[in-house]
Amino acid sequence: MQIYLPIAEVSVNAYLLLGLGGLVGILSGMFGVGGGFLMTPLLFFIGIPPAVAVATQATQIVASSFSGVLAHFKRKTVDLQMGFVLLIGGMVGSAIGVQIFKALKEIGQVELLVTLCYVVFLGIIGGLMFLESLRAITRSRKPNARSAPRYQHNWVHGLPFKIKFRASGLYISAIPPLLIGAAVGILAAIMGVGGGFIMVPAMIYLLGMPTKVVIGTSLFQIIFVTGFTTLLHATTNFTVDLMLAVLLMIGGVIGAQIGTRIGYRMKAEQLRILLAAMVVVVSGKLGVDLLQEPLELYSLSSGGP
Amino acid sequence: MIRLFLTFIVTLAPIFATADEQVVAGLSQNRVAITSNFDGTGILIFGAVKRVSPPPDDWPLQVIITVSGPRTPVVVRRKEKWLGIWVNTDSVNVDLAPSFYAVATTAPLNQVLSEVENLRHKISVDHLIRSVGVVESVPDAGKFSEAIVRIRQQNGLYTESAGIVDLTDETLFRTQISLPANLVEGNYLTRIFLTRDRRIVDAFTTNIFVRKVGLERWIFNLAHQQPLIYGILSLAIAILAGWAASAIFRLLRLN
Numbered sequence: 409m410q411i412y413l414p415i416a417e418v419s420v421n422a423y424l425l426l427g428l429g430g431l432v433g434i435l436s437g438m439f440g441v442g443g444g445f446l447m448t449p450l451l452f453f454i455g456i457p458p459a460v461a462v463a464t465q466a467t468q469i470v471a472s473s474f475s476g477v478l479a480h481f482k483r484k485t486v487d488l489q490m491g492f493v494l495l496i497g498g499m500v501g502s503a504i505g506v507q508i509f510k511a512l513k514e515i516g517q518v519e520l521l522v523t524l525c526y527v528v529f530l531g532i533i534g535g536l537m538f539l540e541s542l543r544a545i546t547r548s549r550k551p552n553a554r555s556a557p558r559y560q561h562n563w564v565h566g567l568p569f570k571i572k573f574r575a576s577g578l579y580i581s582a583i584p585p586l587l588i589g590a591a592v593g594i595l596a597a598i599m600g601v602g603g604g605f606i607m608v609p610a611m612i613y614l615l616g617m618p619t620k621v622v623i624g625t626s627l628f629q630i631i632f633v634t635g636f637t638t639l640l641h642a643t644t645n646f647t648v649d650l651m652l653a654v655l656l657m658i659g660g661v662i663g664a665q666i667g668t669r670i671g672y673r674m675k676a677e678q679l680r681i682l683l684a685a686m687v688v689v690v691s692g693k694l695g696v697d698l699l700q701e702p703l704e705l706y707s708l709s710s711g712g713p
Numbered sequence: 714m715i716r717l718f719l720t721f722i723v724t725l726a727p728i729f730a731t732a733d734e735q736v737v738a739g740l741s742q743n744r745v746a747i748t749s750n751f752d753g754t755g756i757l758i759f760g761a762v763k764r765v766s767p768p769p770d771d772w773p774l775q776v777i778i779t780v781s782g783p784r785t786p787v788v789v790r791r792k793e794k795w796l797g798i799w800v801n802t803d804s805v806n807v808d809l810a811p812s813f814y815a816v817a818t819t820a821p822l823n824q825v826l827s828e829v830e831n832l833r834h835k836i837s838v839d840h841l842i843r844s845v846g847v848v849e850s851v852p853d854a855g856k857f858s859e860a861i862v863r864i865r866q867q868n869g870l871y872t873e874s875a876g877i878v879d880l881t882d883e884t885l886f887r888t889q890i891s892l893p894a895n896l897v898e899g900n901y902l903t904r905i906f907l908t909r910d911r912r913i914v915d916a917f918t919t920n921i922f923v924r925k926v927g928l929e930r931w932i933f934n935l936a937h938q939q940p941l942i943y944g945i946l947s948l949a950i951a952i953l954a955g956w957a958a959s960a961i962f963r964l965l966r967l968n
Binding site: 409410411412414415417418419467468470471472473474475476478479516517519520635638639641642643646648650651653654657658661662664665668698699700701702704705706707708709 | 929
């Protein structure tokens, strides 16, 4: 069944969109990520204009994160204080990101920036995650090996404006969470992702938060950052396609349930190594595209009013 | 718009005033509604030739039909290798290029139309894009307008089909123009030309009105006229979907 998207002004197969949403939903249920890093390139691939894909994707992440955070609230694994500090940073970052996006859209480099962000960030994070989970798998085969201490005292703890984060059991400066929030906000606006794949490692390794509150807190602040991004894209770029968002949400929501069940049956290291491999493949594919001579050197976009 | 066309036809009329043959035409539909399940549509264009005297038997009558989508400005960008990667470098603003263009003829275009007439009425696909005024930015601006035609031809937006207009007894003609699924809103100018000896003897213009309707119209208007409310609505739907998913999930786990 073909469906005409009113903002993207293209006609696509509705089942294809539901399927894409479902597929990315399964992965996001399995790995606890938003899945934006997969969905946005897939939307480009099926012919959705990049600006619409990025803005609409942010809307879809609001739905999946909200669904996830409700479960975490029940288990009391959300650090609200930390969430709000990250959020203030995230809002600032998001506002900056949308402006960068708008400026680059005008000079025609938005595609390049989005692709570069994907290649660099996904490449680094996927690579690190892959190595880390390989090490974890080899370590689990040697039962007497000691695991490294999670919490370390480093330069982060010497900064001013200290705040007590009760749920995380931390007493640290507000500056690093603000900066991390801002960085993720900028990326969320430019890449159309929630930024969970950067936020989660940053909270564990840089802030030293306990892993059990990390995912809930990350989801909590992602809702607001992507929500804010949606509003900014809707008001400055007019690129949020409601029809597209709803179709992706329906698929995503069902997929996430299936994905969570698959995830329960797998080992944590196996899950992480699979996710890492997928992230590396996506970034590798985008990287090769940048290096290869494109078949069509020219591209069209609509001119100003 | 209609008044504009009337004046257009009136100004056009004196050129063909001496013609013995006049074209009378109709469309199967002059309104196309883009609904949610819009998947392209075909428009039947038909008509007849009105004469006061019997047809001259020196040159056969030919029919050319063009349908042209709304003209919008287009930015064409070209990629070049820069520090090992391919990036957009030069760009050209083409002031007006139709979003859709179809030419249907009774025979190959060069057999039914002279180059002079083609240039004057801008009929064939390669005369579509005006590249006047773009020369100052890059030396090879012509390649950029060629790129528009090439890319849109590949996407099926610009087509030239010879021999798809059926002409019966030099009097009745008909053809089917298919409008693709990726249609842009606007007025689609439809022109019908009669030619003999590769010269135009009469012309007729009309419009096909393409509009988004229903939900499509409502979403598009809201997004552009009330962007803040639209943004909040999108968020509300997202939150609702997220909540519903979690509620259904909980129900399923209970059972």
